[in-house]
Amino acid sequence: MNPVLKLLAQRxxxxxxxxxxxxxxxxxxxxILPGDVAQSILGQSATPEALANLxxxxxxxxxxxxxxxxxxFGALQGDLGTALTSGQDITSAIGSRLSNTLxxxxxxxxxxxxxxxxxxxxxxxxxxxxPDKLISGVTLASISIPEFLIxxxxxxxxxxxxxxxPSVAMINDSMSLWQKLNSxxxxxxxxxxxxxxxxxxxxxxxxxNVMQSAYIETAELKGLSTFKVIWRHAFxxxxxxxVNVVMLNLxxxxxxxxxxxxxxxxxxxxxxxxxxxxxxxxxxxxxxxLIFAAVYIGLNMVADIVSILSNPRLRHxx
Amino acid sequence: xxxxxLKVRDLKIGATVYPPGEKPxxxxxxxxxxxxxxxxxxxxxxxxxxxxxxxxxxxxxxxGRGGVKIxxxxxxxNGRDILKSKLSDIRKLRGGEVTYVSQSAAxxxxxxKTIMEQVIEASVEQGKFSRKVAEDRARNLFAKLGLPxxxxxxxxxxxxxxxxxxxxxxxxxxxxxxxxxxxFDEPTTxxxxxxxxxxxxxxxxxxxxxxxxxLYITHDLAVVAQVSDDIxxxxxxxxxxxxxVDQIINNPQEEYTQALVSVRSIEHEEKAPTEEPVLSxxxxxxxxxxxxxxxxxxxxxxxxxxxxxxxxxxxxSGKSTLARVxxxxxxxxxxxxxxxxxxxxxxxxxxxxxxLRELQMIYQMxxxxxxxxxxxxxxxxxxxxxxxxxxxxxxxxxxxxxxxxIELGESFMDRYPAELSGGQKQRVCIARALAAKPKMIxxxxxxxxxxxxxADGILKLLLNLQKIEDVAYLFITHDLATVRAISDxxxxxxxxxxQRYGGKTQVLSPPFDDYTxxxxxxxxEMKLGWLEEVIANRKMESAGN
Numbered sequence: 001m002n003p004v005l006k007l008l009a010q011r012x013x014x015x016x017x018x019x020x021x022x023x024x025x026x027x028x029x030x031x032i033l034p035g036d037v038a039q040s041i042l043g044q045s046a047t048p049e050a051l052a053n054l055x056x057x058x059x060x061x062x063x064x065x066x067x068x069x070x071x072x073f074g075a076l077q078g079d080l081g082t083a084l085t086s087g088q089d090i091t092s093a094i095g096s097r098l099s100n101t102l103x104x105x106x107x108x109x110x111x112x113x114x115x116x117x118x119x120x121x122x123x124x125x126x127x128x129x130x131p132d133k134l135i136s137g138v139t140l141a142s143i144s145i146p147e148f149l150i151x152x153x154x155x156x157x158x159x160x161x162x163x164x165x166p167s168v169a170m171i172n173d174s175m176s177l178w179q180k181l182n183s184x185x186x187x188x189x190x191x192x193x194x195x196x197x198x199x200x201x202x203x204x205x206x207x208x209n210v211m212q213s214a215y216i217e218t219a220e221l222k223g224l225s226t227f228k229v230i231w232r233h234a235f236x237x238x239x240x241x242x243v244n245v246v247m248l249n250l251x252x253x254x255x256x257x258x259x260x261x262x263x264x265x266x267x268x269x270x271x272x273x274x275x276x277x278x279x280x281x282x283x284x285x286x287x288x289x290l291i292f293a294a295v296y297i298g299l300n301m302v303a304d305i306v307s308i309l310s311n312p313r314l315r316h317x318x
Numbered sequence: 319x320x321x322x323x324l325k326v327r328d329l330k331i332g333a334t335v336y337p338p339g340e341k342p343x344x345x346x347x348x349x350x351x352x353x354x355x356x357x358x359x360x361x362x363x364x365x366x367x368x369x370x371x372x373x374x375x376x377x378x379x380x381x382g383r384g385g386v387k388i389x390x391x392x393x394x395x396n397g398r399d400i401l402k403s404k405l406s407d408i409r410k411l412r413g414g415e416v417t418y419v420s421q422s423a424a425x426x427x428x429x430x431k432t433i434m435e436q437v438i439e440a441s442v443e444q445g446k447f448s449r450k451v452a453e454d455r456a457r458n459l460f461a462k463l464g465l466p467x468x469x470x471x472x473x474x475x476x477x478x479x480x481x482x483x484x485x486x487x488x489x490x491x492x493x494x495x496x497x498x499x500x501x502f503d504e505p506t507t508x509x510x511x512x513x514x515x516x517x518x519x520x521x522x523x524x525x526x527x528x529x530x531x532x533l534y535i536t537h538d539l540a541v542v543a544q545v546s547d548d549i550x551x552x553x554x555x556x557x558x559x560x561x562x563v564d565q566i567i568n569n570p571q572e573e574y575t576q577a578l579v580s581v582r583s584i585e586h587e588e589k590a591p592t593e594e595p596v597l598s599x600x601x602x603x604x605x606x607x608x609x610x611x612x613x614x615x616x617x618x619x620x621x622x623x624x625x626x627x628x629x630x631x632x633x634x635s636g637k638s639t640l641a642r643v644x645x646x647x648x649x650x651x652x653x654x655x656x657x658x659x660x661x662x663x664x665x666x667x668x669x670x671x672x673x674l675r676e677l678q679m680i681y682q683m684x685x686x687x688x689x690x691x692x693x694x695x696x697x698x699x700x701x702x703x704x705x706x707x708x709x710x711x712x713x714x715x716x717x718x719x720x721x722x723x724i725e726l727g728e729s730f731m732d733r734y735p736a737e738l739s740g741g742q743k744q745r746v747c748i749a750r751a752l753a754a755k756p757k758m759i760x761x762x763x764x765x766x767x768x769x770x771x772x773a774d775g776i777l778k779l780l781l782n783l784q785k786i787e788d789v790a791y792l793f794i795t796h797d798l799a800t801v802r803a804i805s806d807x808x809x810x811x812x813x814x815x816x817q818r819y820g821g822k823t824q825v826l827s828p829p830f831d832d833y834t835x836x837x838x839x840x841x842x843e844m845k846l847g848w849l850e851e852v853i854a855n856r857k858m859e860s861a862g863n
Binding site: 213214215217218219220221222223224225228232233236237310312313316318 | 379381383408409410411412413414417418420422425426427428429430431436439440443444474475477478491
């Protein structure tokens with residue numbers, strides 16, 4: 001078998017195994033939480049009979065292992081159960097929320113990733129000169145300030161004072177793409193500022209590491225301009241570490257936007273999760289946890305696959 | 319008479335140094351060198367490491383490696399002083415008019431791009447040829463340089479071809495833009511001898527056929543004599559002697575040049591095997607873990623007390639693996655090793671302290687074989703404590719004795735490895751091995767990383783110490799001149815087998831088998847026209863192709 005295919009198969013199998021373990025952890029974690037779902041649904045005044053009936057209805061009396069496998073097989077078929085508090089089907093409720101979160105993450109990534117890599121290249125090109133220091137300083141400052149603070153500051157300056165974009169990022173299906181983009185401009189800007197520094201600094205470090213190689217000297221002695229040397233000869237050899245950090249940040253854009261969604265009242269997964277955690281709606285929390293874990297594991301798997309494929313020795317064996 | 323293509327006048331080059339314990343400061347490493355190179359001619363720059371030869375070569379492209387700066391003088395290429403040119407003009411010169419072939423093609427090719435992309439890049443970038451024309455030129459050059467499958471080799475990645483082939487690809491890379499001058503910086507040094515002459519011949523023919531001028535930089539006078547018209551001998555950044563090849567080789571004026579020409583002057587009488595061998599290797603077959611192929615096949619050799627067995631072969635012949643088997647780092651699959659008349663345990667972890675003491679080792683890379691944070695005294699003192707329990711003044715006395723034996727003396731005791739030259743470091747490693755009072759020492763390519771004159775000194779020292787300490791050497795090397803200089807017995811290894819084995823005179827006298835013949839004839843000789851002669855008389859192809 002081709003060694004690359006074997007490596008990729010191993011990596012994918014590992015991810016699936018990891019996801020299975022995580023699902024068990026999530027289930028076990030929500031099991032050991034104190035409190036009783038039936039009690040919290042019916043409130044303090046519920047009669048013991050009503051509580052017992054509801055428990056039986058919800059299947060809370062079955063052994064945990066049975067409930068785990070029922071939940072897992074349901075999830076595999078796209079059935080995440082029903083929300084206890086509203087009685088809604090979780091899959092359909094999450095569906096629109098998830099697509100909103102992915103929409104926001106997608107546009108933030110579209111801006112942040114190329115910008116971070118470009119700034120990284122620029123910092124290498126002008127290493128230790130003022131553009132490098134400026135880029136490093138600004139990105140470091142933006143990552144150091146808490147994201148909700150950046151959010152409120154931008155909201156005050158851009159939405160309230162300048163009135164360029166709305167301060168609340170409400171979107172719905174009837175809006176055109178342009179209206180949606182206008183609506184999410186501020187959260188996208190904040191997210192970009194938050195993830196920029198990490199990716200940019202990794203790009204800079206990974207490329208500088210490669211710049212010591214003898215083949216960089218060869219390229220310089222071909223009379224290439226410094227930027228071409230960096231872009232054509234250094235960048236392709238530093239893809240693996242860069243992709244890894246990009247994927248980590250993309251994962252953050254999906255699972256870590258809770259704060260931003262709350263600040264901008266954006267109807268995404270984060271807001272949905274926070275609402276249901278406070279209501280102790282266990283099936284929803286489990287479903288959100290599983291989806292976030294899948295996103296994290298999936299993106300890291302993509303990073304590893306790209307790293308494997310970017311290695312010419314693996315791609316083109318002798 | 320036409321104008322010189324390259325005219326260098328009073329070139330001065332400086333660098334920033336960072337000595338341990340001192341402030342970084344600037345020093346001058348090339349002190350006013352001048353020479354002319356006419357179109358289509360080849361000038362050989364020769365000298366030891368640190369002579370400034372690479373630095374001078376790169377200055378013809380107005381390039382300083384690392385912290386190296388050109389501080390004075392003039393470098394005229396095609397009638398203009400490039401040290402006064404704008405960066406954009408220098409970029410046109412680099413890769414267009416002047417190109418560069420480095421020592422290690424393996425490191426100088428970008429691993430992420432195909433060979434063809436890299437070979438044609440400068441031509442296309444400089445606007446010399448269209449992509450299509452450049453690719454045709456590259457394929458022609460691949461064919462001219464004797465690369466296999468010249469039409470398709472460009473599509474391969476650097477790791478998919480051998481070291482010798484990659485060095486030819488690098489030559490094609492340099493010739494593709496049709497430059498006026500190529501700087502060859504030790505292009506064959508990293509190759510095996512039998513591969514070296516093929517690459518050398520390919521380079522020589524390419525230079526002749528394209529009419530390009532070349533600066534040929536090397537530390538090997540015998541090699542440069544084969545390709546150059548003129549030779550400049552450099553030492554410590556200064557010109558020692560500058561003349562035609564014929565004059566430098568056949569009638570050197572300066573003492574230093576004479577020493578270079580007559581290097582390896584050691585005369586060593588072969589000793590006859592008399593007593594019982596100190597080491598007997600019997601029917602050793604070995605392979606590395608997780609592999610399916612034996613790298614040693616049924617190897618049998620003997621080493622006699624106080625004598626030297628040279629194990630000679632090219633990279634991949636199994637000579638270093640044999641050393642690993644003897645030291646117990648790689649237990650063999652079959653066969654046995656007898657040491658001092660007893661059977662040696664295959665795995666070093668189970669060997670007695672006496673066995674470990676009596677079998678010592680010296681390595682190729684002296685700098686990485688020593689702890690940089692320990693003084694010379696600590697390094698040599700360690701085996702004295704470990705094997706003999708010496709302490710205090712007794713230990714100190716013995717360390718001084720050993721330092722005297724390696725001709726360094728007491729003053730070196732408190733120095734750190736970073737303060738020593740390459741040859742001095744290797745001497746300290748020898749003293750460390752001798753401190754254990756071993757019966758035998760395995761010397762693994764111990765002179766390969768050293769300049770010829772320094773290597774010569776190390777070999778003389780080893781022979782001298784052999785007389786005093788009566789120690790036996792298993793001497794692993796790819797260099798036949800070294801073998802001639804010091805061995806009593808020789809084992810020629812080829813593809814994991816002992817191809818030829820016996821006393822020195824017998825092994826080095828005809829009739830030869832084809833491989834030994836190829837190996838012996840490939841050693842560059844200090845005589846003009848040697849290269850053509852040897853290529854014409856070859857019986858088999860070298861393995862590196």
